[in-house]
Amino acid sequence: MRIGAHVDPTDPLVEAAARGAEAVQFFLTDPQGYKSPTPRDDAAELRASEVDIYIHAPYIVNVASPNNRIRIPSRKLLLAHARAAAELGAKGLIVHGGHVGAGADLDAGFVNWRKAFEYAEKEGGLPLPILIENTAGGDNACARRFDDLARLWDAVGSFGAGFCLDTCHAFAGGEDLLNIVDRVKAITGRIDLIHANDSKGGFDSGQDRHDNLGNGKIDPELVVAAIRASGAPAIVETPGGVEGQSADIALLRERSGA
Numbered sequence: 580m581r582i583g584a585h586v587d588p589t590d591p592l593v594e595a596a597a598r599g600a601e602a603v604q605f606f607l608t609d610p611q612g613y614k615s616p617t618p619r620d621d622a623a624e625l626r627a628s629e630v631d632i633y634i635h636a637p638y639i640v641n642v643a644s645p646n647n648r649i650r651i652p653s654r655k656l657l658l659a660h661a662r663a664a665a666e667l668g669a670k671g672l673i674v675h676g677g678h679v680g681a682g683a684d685l686d687a688g689f690v691n692w693r694k695a696f697e698y699a700e701k702e703g704g705l706p707l708p709i710l711i712e713n714t715a716g717g718d719n720a721c722a723r724r725f726d727d728l729a730r731l732w733d734a735v736g737s738f739g740a741g742f743c744l745d746t747c748h749a750f751a752g753g754e755d756l757l758n759i760v761d762r763v764k765a766i767t768g769r770i771d772l773i774h775a776n777d778s779k780g781g782f783d784s785g786q787d788r789h790d791n792l793g794n795g796k797i798d799p800e801l802v803v804a805a806i807r808a809s810g811a812p813a814i815v816e817t818p819g820g821v822e823g824q825s826a827d828i829a830l831l832r833e834r835s836g837a
């Protein structure tokens with residue numbers, strides 16, 4: 580079982596070593612911007628590394644959006660990040676499930692998701708798995724409630740979409756963590772990655788506020804149980820830099836016997 584952390588993109592392998600991490604996740608560009616990624620000087624080093632690499636797409640990517648000024652650039656950006664991530668030997672590109680906005684029809688969001696995959700296929704295909712992540716909130720979110728996730732999967736499952744389960748987002752999004760892996764797998768058939776985070780916000784609060792394990796509102800045993808049941812690698816996206824994340828990684832290793 581491989582455990583790692585979300586780190587600063589400047590020198591991810593140094594960050595991994597500092598935390599004793601077997602996996603790292605980072606952004607290729609400003610997560611709030613529409614900039615396309617540029618080639619990295621350390622690409623060969625990342626590709627050759629023993630550390631598993633995961634890339635997180637920018638937060639502003641929302642391929643579900645009914646607004647074509649958001650949806651179209653999002654589609655293009657997702658493919659650009661997928662290509663750049665593959666250049667680094669990444670195992671997956673994580674992207675949030677997105678949302679359609681208050682008052683809009685969620686069905687349109689699922690259709691738009693399918694169109695994003697169709698667009699990528701038409702442009703030569705996705706060079707690595709896209710891991711769709713459940714979200715804590717968002718107006719009319721595609722992947723907050725699992726009944727909506729099931730509809731999303733009806734739209735994208737056939738394209739080989741992967742899934743990233745964030746424990747903070749699930750809890751704050753109103754999904755019980757007990758036996759969550761079974762419930763997700765009944766829908767998606769797979770969990771490719773766990774984002775192992777505690778939550779500052781309460782159950783069903785809709786708040787996306789990560790906390791160090793054992794510090795927030797989630798029983799850390801439920802996070803450990805989700806990692807164990809999924810058999811998937813885990814990434815902590817928690818505060819506190821090297822010290823805070825090393826403690827979270829140590830807790831997961833100790834309690835999961837990894």
Ligand SMILES: [Zn+2]
Nearest residue numbers: 712745774816
């Ligand atoms: Zn996450």
